[in-house]
Amino acid sequence: MRNSPVSIKPRGENWGQRIQSPAVNLTPFYFLLPVLLACLVLVAACQRDGEHGAELYVFGTLVEIKLWGVAAQDASHAFAEIQQMFQAMHRDWHAWEPGRLTDINRAFAEGRSATADADIVEVIRRSQSLETATGGRFNPAIGALIRLWGFHTSDYPIEGPPPSQAQISALLDLHPSTADIRIEGLEVSTGNPAVQLDLGGIAKGYAVDLTIARLRAMGINNAIVNAGGDLRAMGTHGDRPWRVAVRKPGGGNVGSIQVHGDEAIFTSGNYERFRQDQARRYPHIIDPATGWPAKDVASATVITAEGILADGVATALVVAGLDGWPEVARALKLKQVAVVDENGTVYMTPAMEQRLEFTGDFKRVIVDPGAGPGSRDRGQSKVPGPGTGVTGTGVRVKCQSNYSGTLL
Numbered sequence: 001m002r003n004s005p006v007s008i009k010p011r012g013e014n015w016g017q018r019i020q021s022p023a024v025n026l027t028p029f030y031f032l033l034p035v036l037l038a039c040l041v042l043v044a045a046c047q048r049d050g051e052h053g054a055e056l057y058v059f060g061t062l063v064e065i066k067l068w069g070v071a072a073q074d075a076s077h078a079f080a081e082i083q084q085m086f087q088a089m090h091r092d093w094h095a096w097e098p099g100r101l102t103d104i105n106r107a108f109a110e111g112r113s114a115t116a117d118a119d120i121v122e123v124i125r126r127s128q129s130l131e132t133a134t135g136g137r138f139n140p141a142i143g144a145l146i147r148l149w150g151f152h153t154s155d156y157p158i159e160g161p162p163p164s165q166a167q168i169s170a171l172l173d174l175h176p177s178t179a180d181i182r183i184e185g186l187e188v189s190t191g192n193p194a195v196q197l198d199l200g201g202i203a204k205g206y207a208v209d210l211t212i213a214r215l216r217a218m219g220i221n222n223a224i225v226n227a228g229g230d231l232r233a234m235g236t237h238g239d240r241p242w243r244v245a246v247r248k249p250g251g252g253n254v255g256s257i258q259v260h261g262d263e264a265i266f267t268s269g270n271y272e273r274f275r276q277d278q279a280r281r282y283p284h285i286i287d288p289a290t291g292w293p294a295k296d297v298a299s300a301t302v303i304t305a306e307g308i309l310a311d312g313v314a315t316a317l318v319v320a321g322l323d324g325w326p327e328v329a330r331a332l333k334l335k336q337v338a339v340v341d342e343n344g345t346v347y348m349t350p351a352m353e354q355r356l357e358f359t360g361d362f363k364r365v366i367v368d369p370g371a372g373p374g375s376r377d378r379g380q381s382k383v384p385g386p387g388t389g390v391t392g393t394g395v396r397v398k399c400q401s402n403y404s405g406t407l408l
Ligand code: AMP
Pocket: 028, 030, 137, 138, 139, 140, 146, 151, 198, 199, 200, 201, 202, 267, 268, 269, 284, 285, 286, 287, 288, 311, 314, 315, 319
């Protein structure tokens, strides 16, 4: 990767720090929000055979942006605008560092109304319909529960015992729900002081959608934005599609996905961030019905047209578990879903099977969510080639450390 003619001006104390390799540990996007203002670092910008790329290194997370067929000056302008957008999101969306969202949460707790901005209002509206559509599995009003579990921190791993059932029940009994939020213009309020917004399960999807929309408004129609492995793309990489490699833990790839034009590919996992108590792990995705972390599903990957939908439902699919995910897929009319269990077995919809090009040996089970509850046919395992079986690895479209994906 050569130095780029694309000029992006370093800003802030940590700007200019260069990372030698993109192979860094990536964490989900929510963790890029806490530090965007403080240490947003553009680590690389390059031009290569018609491709302009920029990498924003934020809080251990790499956001890769690639543009195709764009003049250097336009690419530079686009990267600068995206950087500003991320900075604004940091200011407004953080769940525990003081900002607009914490102001809203404080107002909710005190029974006051608060003024949001148009983006937060839009995300609340989308969250309300997603909460309903997922049967309450996606519920960003459970911020107090997420805080109780200790997940409002940037310092992982968290160690120590889980909260007591009494503490969990005390919050559950208050039934926080986005349905409790009233929206009038930009004014938001609730009669339920237990409602505390945590947008970590949906923010990245919204940001990726915004990025693509901004690029399009600038006349850029061939781009990919990979925010910590959750991505949205449009157009092509010249005469070939954008492609995402799917890696497996410990190195190598399990396969790849060719991006078809404008679509989003998101993955939620239960293993990246967790509380560790001796031998037990308590993942950061909480089932709003029980107040306890989701089980069963190691990761859920979904391909949809929109990042915000893909992000929200990927989280809900993890909560739904192995028995419940087809129901969520059916309710949301999701065609392309892959769910990996703790043993590395990949459960896929027929349409997802068409998209995932496996390079390794994985036990695969095709599930048609349209066929109704209990349609998972464990006897229909498709294992390619002789001598293959369950490998203990699975599909993951997140970069690095665990199941991971990268742009090809
Ligand atoms: P994701 O990586 O998109 O699945 O988002 C996980 C993040 O979403 C967590 O770190 C929490 O901030 C938040 N979260 C956890 N459980 C839920 C849930 N059931 N519904 C909505 N957001 C959640």
